[in-house]
Amino acid sequence: MTFKVLLIDDEPGALEGMQLWIDWPGIGFEVCGTGSNGIEGLQLIKELQPDLVVTDVNMPLMDGLEMIAAWQTEGSHNVRFVILSGYSDFEYAQKALRYGVNRYLLKPIIPEEALDELAEIHEELAQEKERQSLSQIASYEQIVSCIKDVLQGQAQDQAACSVLNHVSQARETWNFCLVQTEGAAFAELRSRAAALLYQEEAMYLIDLDMNRFGIVYGERCHAEARAADRLFQELVQLYAGQRVFMAAGEGGNTLLQIGHSYRTAKEAMMYKFYDTGYDRVLRYEQIAKRPLNYHYDQLQLAEGIIGAVSLLDQDAFREAVDSAARTFREIFVAPEIVRKIVIHIMWRIMEYLKETSDPETELLLEKYGLPGLSDSVLIMDDLLELLQAFGMDSIELLLREQSKQSQGIVQEINDYIREHYRERLTVKKLGEIFYMHPAYLGQLLLKRNGISFNELVHNLRIEEAVRLLEQSELKNSEIAEQVGYSHYGQFFKQFEIRMRMSPSEYKSSRF
Structure with missing residues (x-):
């Protein structure tokens, strides 16, 4: 020493x-x-x-x-x-x-x-x-204990009130800054904050629950440089690269009013969800007149995003999530509701993934694990970016899985179409028969056959119509009906497109 x-x-x-x-x-x-x-x-x-x-x-x-x-x-x-x-x-x-x-x-x-x-x-x-240090520690712990009692709403005896009133006289105003981190980083960051506070006057570190701690700090007047602002800036620099929420409440004249500062700091902390980054302290006065929206149609939004996954449409999924982000920010949907929506959507996507046989499924589920997400320290942009990445990766995996399954099933579908093209056959009906989404089935047939489902059906019908025109005495209208057309005009149009002549002209050319 x-x-x-x-x-x-x-x-x-x-x-x-x-x-x-x-x-x-x-x-x-x-x-x-x-x-x-x-x-x-x-x-x-x-x-x-x-x-x-x-x-x-x-x-x-x-x-x-x-x-x-x-x-x-x-x-x-x-x-x-x-x-x-x-x-x-x-x-x-x-x-x-x-x-x-x-x-x-x-x-x-x-x-x-x-x-x-x-x-x-x-x-x-x-x-x-050493004696002074021990005395200061004892005094510090006594003050912290009294502050904790105030935060918990406990009645203060005369001795505690005397302690808090005496300490309060050192500064004109007192406030509470709430700090929340993720579990893995909490111990280290709290230790670093305590080391900084140890050198400061009129500042006390208060341990809370759920990976949170508080900083009770006093300030003299607005004209002089605030020690608290300097300290918070140092904390922000220490936490660079970490997900940390920091929010300050509404100040009061004495430490006996610190409970109000704590409550308003917790309220401000909720709005940190809509901040654009982690590198600043959000203050209560910035959000005091901006109420959160707790009434929101969660089901409609969730179904819209899940629908894009079921269609395996990455563009639609991306747009649906972006649209949700814009809506959340415009009407300030309460963070806990946004988190519930995201967790619900991710669980639904996971149910899709569990039906696949791809070995990468487990890795994907592990990468985007949900435990702790409801209490995570994430701003909205990062939370929805997580959802976006999970959805896109999931659709990619599902597309690969269906591609594998479709190798053999396309032949089965084509055989079925050749047997039933004369009937009122649709992609929707085929989807029901083969347990596939119609949109995906249609895209699969186009990719494998080189032509669309409708083109394939018309080709088969006109091919059969040509055979009947050459080998039978049936009327053109009868042939049209027999190959699957309920309207002769549609038959005439499709025949002319493919054969470059009408059915009657074709029959005349053959005899």
Whole structure:
């Protein structure tokens, strides 16, 4: 433990000798400055705040004892003094004792004797520092305990009220900043915050639940630089790259009102969900007049997004999620409702995935695990980005799975179409028969056959119509009906498109 020492003597040689002959670092001291008289010494004590002052007695303008007496009367902090003098008479020593000086070194200084005296002073300073630290810790813990009782709404006895009122006088206003992190990072970040707070005045760290802690802080006036703002900026820098929510409440005049500050900080914390990043403290006054919307048609939105997944339409899914994000932000849907919607959608998508045989399914489910998502520290943009990524990856996997399954089933579908093309056959009916979504089935047939379902049916019907025109005496209208057309005009149109002539022209050309 190192302490600061200030040296004062009107003889430059004496000052130089004290710095050279005494191994100050070796006995735990750092020379923070030097002075040449009592007046200068008073100013240096005020500016440098040394722990120990070694001063000559006989100096111009103001001697050492006068300087000590002046500081004992007007000084703002405790300082130990050692006097140097060539006068060894009893009267002088008595006068020094009246000023609280109990160390006296004779000139010329003998380094060995001085070292022993100074080492004893260092030990006394170290013990005093330890006692002060223990006292400060005890006092700090008492204040924190009283603050916790206020936050929990417990009645304060006279002693607790006295403690809080006394502490409150140190600042004009008091406020509460709520800090929430993710479980894995909580212990480290809380420790780093505590280390910063330890160096600050009128600031207290309050442990809460659910990976949260609070910072109770006092401020003097709006005109001066706020220590709290500086501290919060340091915390933001420490948390760079981490998902951390920080929100400050509405300040009050005393710590007895800190419960209100805590409640408003929790309210502000909810709005952090709609912030654009994690790198700032959201303050209650920024959101006080912006109510959250708790009434929202969750089912309609969820079904729209799930529908895009069932259709395996990535573009539609992306647009549905983007549209939901815009709506949430426009009407300020309560964060817990947004989280419930996202979790519901992700569970529904997972149900689709569980029906597949792809080995990557388990990896995907593990990557986007839902446990803890309801209490996660995520702004809306990141939450919906997570949903977006999960949905797109899931559709990609489902497309691969259906592609594998479709290898053999396309032939079955084509065989079925060839057997039933004369009937009122539709893609929807085929989907019901083969348990496939009509849109996907239609895309699958187009990809495998090179033509659409409707084109395939028309081709088969006109092919059969050509055979009948060549081999039978049926009327054109009868042939049209027999191959599956309920309206002759439709048959005529499709025949002409494919054969470049009407049915009658074709029959005439054959005979």
